[in-house]
Amino acid sequence: SQQGEEDPQALSIQEGENATMNCSYKTSINNLQWYRQNSGRGLVHLILIRSNEREKHSGRLRVTLDTSKKSSSLLITASRAADTASYFCAGDQGAQKLVFGQGTRLTINP
Amino acid sequence: GAGVSQSPSNKVTEKGKDVELRCDPISGHTALYWYRQSLGQGLEFLIYFQGNSAPDKSGLPSDRFSAERTGGSVSTLTIQRTQQEDSAVYLCASSSAGGAFEETQYFGPGTRLLVL
Numbered sequence: 704s705q706q707g708e709e710d711p712q713a714l715s716i717q718e719g720e721n722a723t724m725n726c727s728y729k730t731s732i733n734n735l736q737w738y739r740q741n742s743g744r745g746l747v748h749l750i751l752i753r754s755n756e757r758e759k760h761s762g763r764l765r766v767t768l769d770t771s772k773k774s775s776s777l778l779i780t781a782s783r784a785a786d787t788a789s790y791f792c793a794g795d796q797g798a799q800k801l802v803f804g805q806g807t808r809l810t811i812n813p
Numbered sequence: 814g815a816g817v818s819q820s821p822s823n824k825v826t827e828k829g830k831d832v833e834l835r836c837d838p839i840s841g842h843t844a845l846y847w848y849r850q851s852l853g854q855g856l857e858f859l860i861y862f863q864g865n866s867a868p869d870k871s872g873l874p875s876d877r878f879s880a881e882r883t884g885g886s887v888s889t890l891t892i893q894r895t896q897q898e899d900s901a902v903y904l905c906a907s908s909s910a911g912g913a914f915e916e917t918q919y920f921g922p923g924t925r926l927l928v929l
Contacts (some may be wrong), residue, residue: 736918746856746904746920791856 708805709792715810722779724807726792727772735768735775738791740806746791749777782811817921819905825927826895834890834924838907845888846908846918847880859903862888866904895928902926 710725728735734753738746752768752775753760759766765778779786789806819908826832838845847859858872862882873879875894882888887911892899902925 746906793856805862 709790709807711807712805713741713808713810715812716782717721718782718784718811718813720782722751722782722786722809722811724777724790724809726775726777728792728794729773730794732794734795735766736793736795737764737775737777738793740789740791742788749790779809780810784811787811817905817907817919819903819921819924821924822922823925823927825929826908827929829894831891831893832895832926834892834903834905834926836888836890836905836921838886838888839909839919840886842907842909842919843885844908844918845882846906847888847890848904848906849901850923856904861891863913868876892926895926897909897928900926900928 708727710790714722714724716722726735726737732754734751736751739749740746750759750761750766751800752766754768754770757768763780765780765787766775768775775792777790777792787810789808791806817839821837822836824832836845836847842885843860843864848856849859850856859872859878860880861869864885868882870880878890878895879893880888880890883926890903890905903924904920904923906920908918911918
């Protein structure tokens with residue numbers, strides 16, 4: 704069964720606005736990772752947050768993790784057209800096995 | 814090479830035929846994974862190789878699916894007697910896992926399989 708569930712399934716915003724995507728997972732994880740997938744391309748790793756971390760930043764990305772609620776959020780600030788993609792969260796259950804949700808399709812309108 | 818490569822990029826086959834999908838991991842990466850992404854779905858873990866250890870096959874959906882990794886590098890995923898529900902994008906990933914839990918997995922571009 705899938706570990707993560709992203710919310711919303713689709714998000715459409717204007718360029719320059721912030722985009723927030725949420726992820727919930729079911730079982731305990733060692734870390735949670737966010738990936739981006741452009742149409743027809745492979746997954747690209749964005750950011751990893753450990754289970755003992757609450758917030759992490761990387762450029763325009765900000766990730767939060769709430770292990771008590773088993774949820775994470777990805778914030779993309781000052782969105783650009785190039786950010787249009789599907790975003791997946793993946794929970795690392797250990798033994799190097801990542802389990803992904805269905806993803807959020809983000810569309811940035813110029 | 815610079816990244817994980819997979820071949821073919823696209824494969825169309827007839828129901829009942831066997832297919833082989835290939836993955837070349839990043840040089841030096843000891844861990845290799847296969848995932849499947851069906852239309853509109855998230856990624857589904859299939860199998861995991863780590864060094865010379867026995868692979869974790871817990872994600873393989875049926876005994877028609879098998880995978881091997883020769884020489885600790887290239888891997889082949891084989892689907893026998895393909896069914897239409899096997900149609901999906903098959904993604905390979907590798908990581909330099911050394912026993913830690915925080916190794917980033919690097920993904921290839923995937924093989925898009927269509928079973929007619």
